[in-house]
Amino acid sequence: MYKMTNIDIYYFSGTGNTKLIVDKMKDCFNANNFKTNLYKIEKSNPEKINLKNTIGLAFPVAFQSTYKFIWDFIYKMPATRKKTIIFMVDTLHLFSGGIVGPLKQIFKNKGYNTIGAKEIIMPNNLYPQKINVKKNKIKIAKGLKKAEKYTYELINNKSKWINIPLLPYMLHKVSSSSFLLKKSNELGKRYKIDKNRCTKCGICINLCPVQNIIMNDYPIYLDKCQLCQRCMIYCPENAISFKFLWKFKKYKAIELDELLK
Ligand SMILES: Cc1cc2nc3c(=O)[nH]c(=O)nc-3n(C[C@H](O)[C@H](O)[C@H](O)COP(=O)(O)O)c2cc1C
Ligand code: SF4
Ligand code: SF4
Known part of the structure; x- marks a missing residue:
């Protein structure tokens, strides 16, 4: 049995899926008198972080793992002697590589009480070839229902954070390797700015979670990109494109002002 205190949820969302999920969870917690705050990981x-509060962690799956800057955040979270309660939720398109297993181990080693983990399927934001608005709406509605159910499980001591077998653990090791990070960094150089459209508003620079874009007459990309998609999706002038193998559509679950809230 555990007793949750005030809840601090640390989250990242590139294109809005994870933000929709944490907003829903926050509403459910608040409706049940758990004071809940959302904090942007970046x-x-x-x-x-306040170890007296209950901690939530929410992020998208990327490369059957998650972005390196999220791992960096996790590794830098302090150890605790207070048995700080922690839960996690990730959003994904298809398959996560079993990231919940290694994460549980990391938090257990740091002394946390790992009360629940949930993976929630949402629409794909990784260079989708087409966007089926109707299907996406249904997927999001299902995702939000799952988030609501999960929140009640957390409140009622019914959630679980499962251990995982060896294979997904090994997959995780591969997918969070520096090889994939290097590949993301290289691929990130394929973002291009259309100078005829760009108004130099600086939004892409402010949105990048890893400070990979700087203003030099026009925005330029450095070599730290982790492919979260934010800059391209939320440029108000649609001035950012990405050279890829196929023509793809740009997906976002929410508008910029909601992402920034
Ligand atoms: C670079 C990148 C890699 C991804 N890798 C995976 C993956 O390995 N497995 C998966 O199921 N979805 C993958 N996705 C899809 C996202 O996890 C999914 O759409 C997520 O809900 C996006 O959340 P966000 O809108 O909060 O950023 C990937 C997306 C991106 C941008
Ligand atoms: S967000 Fe778009 S318009 Fe604004 S500076 Fe970046 S590329 Fe230019
Ligand atoms: S450069 Fe764009 S895609 Fe790459 S990490 Fe920054 S915001 Fe995300």
């Missing part, structure tokens, strides 16, 4: 200092 703007938070992991060393300063």
Whole structure:
């Protein structure tokens, strides 16, 4: 049995799927008198999290793992002697590579009480060839229902954070390797700015979670990209494109002002 205190959810969302999920969870927690705050991972200092509160962690799956800057945040979270309660939720298109297993081990080693993990299928944001608005709506509605159910499981001591067998653990090791990070960094150089459209508003620079874009007359990309998609999706002038193998559509679950809230 555990007793949840005030809840601090640290989250990242590239294109809005994860934001929709944490907003739903926050509403459900608040409706049940659990004061809940949302904090953006990219703007938070992991060393300063309040270990007296219940901690939530939410992020998208990427390369059957998650983005390196999210791993960096997790590794920098402090160890605790207070048996700090922690839960996680990730959003994904298809298959996560069993990331919940290694994460449970990491938090157990740091002394946390790992009360629940959930993976929620949402629409694909990785260079989709087409976007079926109707199907996506249904997927999102299902995802939000799952998030609501999960929140009640957490509140009622009914959630689980499963251990995973060896194979997904090995997959995780491969997918979070520096090889894939290097590939993302290289691929990130395929983003191009259309100077005829760009108004130099700086939104892409502010949105990048890893400070990979700088203003130099026009925005330019450095070599730290982790392919979260944000800059391209939320450029208000549609001035950012990406050279890829196939023509793809741009997916976003929410508008920019909601992402920034
Ligand atoms: C670079 C990248 C890699 C991805 N890799 C996976 C993956 O390995 N497995 C999967 O099921 N979905 C994958 N996805 C899809 C996202 O996890 C999914 O659409 C997620 O809900 C996006 O959340 P967000 O809108 O909060 O960023 C990937 C997306 C991106 C951009
Ligand atoms: S968000 Fe778009 S318009 Fe604004 S600076 Fe970046 S590329 Fe230019
Ligand atoms: S450059 Fe764009 S896609 Fe790459 S990490 Fe930054 S915001 Fe995400």
